[in-house]
Amino acid sequence: MTQRPPHSITRMWRDGKLTTIVLFLPPAVVLFTVFVIWPILDAAHLSFFKWSGYGAVTNFVGVKNYSVLVANPIFHQSLLNSIKLILASIFLQIPLALALALLIYRKTSVNTAFRLIFFAPYILAEIATGLIWSFVFDGDYGITAQATAALGTDPIYVLADKHFAFLAIITVIVWKYFGYHMMIFIAALQAVSTDLLEAAEIDGARTWQTIIYVKLPLIMHAVKLSIFFAIVGALQVFDIIIPMTNGGPSNSTHSIVSYLYTFGLAQLNVGYGSAVGVVLFVLCITSAFSYKRLVMDGRARR
């Protein structure tokens, strides 16, 4: 501040910077405040009340919504499910996407066809995906039913079984989003300089050595970015769960968001739902920022 000359405003006015700020800053600030900051603060405020959506917000209950939430076994299960999703995204989805990207990143017509096929699930709307897979897993009329009938075994009801329903959801989510990560990796791999790959080849590196010592280190920034998207995405999973299981059987397959929807919105416990929303927000923010700080920025500094 002290370094700035006293007539800086005049200078900004002269070179047009001030005009730019006056013209372009308010819309962004106003929109961001009205549609992001204010709802967040409002939700935080509502989370200390009991409110059904009707009438004035007057029933102050302190931290009761939060204490109920902390003690609620269904919320624990939802939290655990979200953690399972994050782990599955990192340890199943990303390695799968990486392996496929390494196989098909070179520009050939066959590879383009495969890229299209692998990317197709990502284009599908989430709700449609959920509905399609609920038909796949249907033990009476779906593909599962035809498979069990052809094999002559008893029908299997994957989504009705507490032990398998969430596994099915994880499968669908991995299936749906691996193509997206694969595309990020393909773009990164195509940007790897061929000079380096040729140099490795001349030095006598085998294929796997090229991958581990040359390609992977050079696309690490893309992998880290992918993991970041995977974590944030896994915390927000909602529209696949609702059509597939609707959180059932026995509320065992909720994610944090579907829990919020079912117990906060659908039952019109606005205060309680806001408390869940605040917890989700804090989880997203802390995981996003700490991941960015610990993993992504750490690399940049070195």
Next chain:
Amino acid sequence: MKPMLSCAALALVSLLATSAFAETVKILSIEPNVTSGREFYADAAKAFEAANPGVTIQFDYLDDTSFKSKLPTLLQSSTRPDAFYTWTGGVFHEQADAGVLKDISGELDSEFKATLAPIGLDAMTYKGKTYGVPMYAASVTLWYNKDLTDKAGVDPAKIKTWDDFLSAVKVIKAAGITPIIVGGKGKWPLAFYYGYLITRIVGTDGIVAANTGVGGGFASDNFVRAGAEFKRLTDLQPFQSGFMDTDNNKALGLFGDGKGAFELMGNFIVGTQRKNSTSGQGIAPDKLGFIPFPAVAGGRGNAADTFGGVNGWLVTKNASPLTVKWLKFLVNKENQEKSASLGLWLPIVKGTQSAIPDPGIRGVAELLTQAPHHQLYLDQAFGASVGSALNDAAAELATGDVDAKSAAAKVEDARQLR
């Protein structure tokens, strides 16, 4: 100057005239599950508009879930409809407490009230004030597929008590037939069993008392017993396999396809089991029968009490004065007979039941008129949060995840949080 003045006067008069006569009554409804329901409303609106020139009846439809979630915001805004569809019960009471409804007790003359079945008007009345007009009722009974019960050698007409029903289930299962079809994914079809058992064991008065916390609320011994009786049924594993992944539409189709002997369902099963079946034919009318829900030994409820819904229209604060006139027209005897003859629902106006073409639905309607009490679906009677806790409890009893005692405790926890 003069022609201009008269022009202005004419314009003013016409403006006044249009504002005096062009009146729109806005109605917000859920999407009727059969197209003939929509046509019925459209025809009634047309007839009313013809009799009252200048009035427009505007129907807006939303699907169930959006209707429920948008209503609170809508009712508190200035663009609220004049009247809207209601399932009555806890949510209605909350709306009345919030002051978004209009007390129309004074606008309903005794002559009009006398045409309605008492259960209908009762459901629209809260703390002595009437806020709306009932239109129809739904009643749950135990439906059966005669072919399958005959095959298993069970005579449903002889099932009078819960124990009779349990032994019938055992016999049917032993004959290699799925005893009961249920849409467990939605949870509420399972809660029909739990709710009906509560109605039989606790009684309708007991339910009202428990809802205010009397005698341990929903955790009292009688509620625990209802859960235990339900558990006796689920322990027999009477449902089709994969019932927790069967939504209600699919369950109705499975029943229509003859995949199971019984289904505890509302009167609308008659049409929907046909529509949702693979063949589109469903169970032949003479093969589809029903019995009242059995009595439970030692229960405090009357065995003739029915369980189901009452639906109608609630009038909002500052609604157009024509709203009540329109609603009275909509539920007049002629329109009620017409909707009954279309088989849409159980009409709420006395003496229109005979217009129901289907003998099964007519039977349910007659049972309803003889019932001393009509218990509202518990998830609607108790409001959203306790209602869902009850549905969750029923589902967890069915999957064997909780015992009767902790199921009742969970519902009571939700009641205390409400």
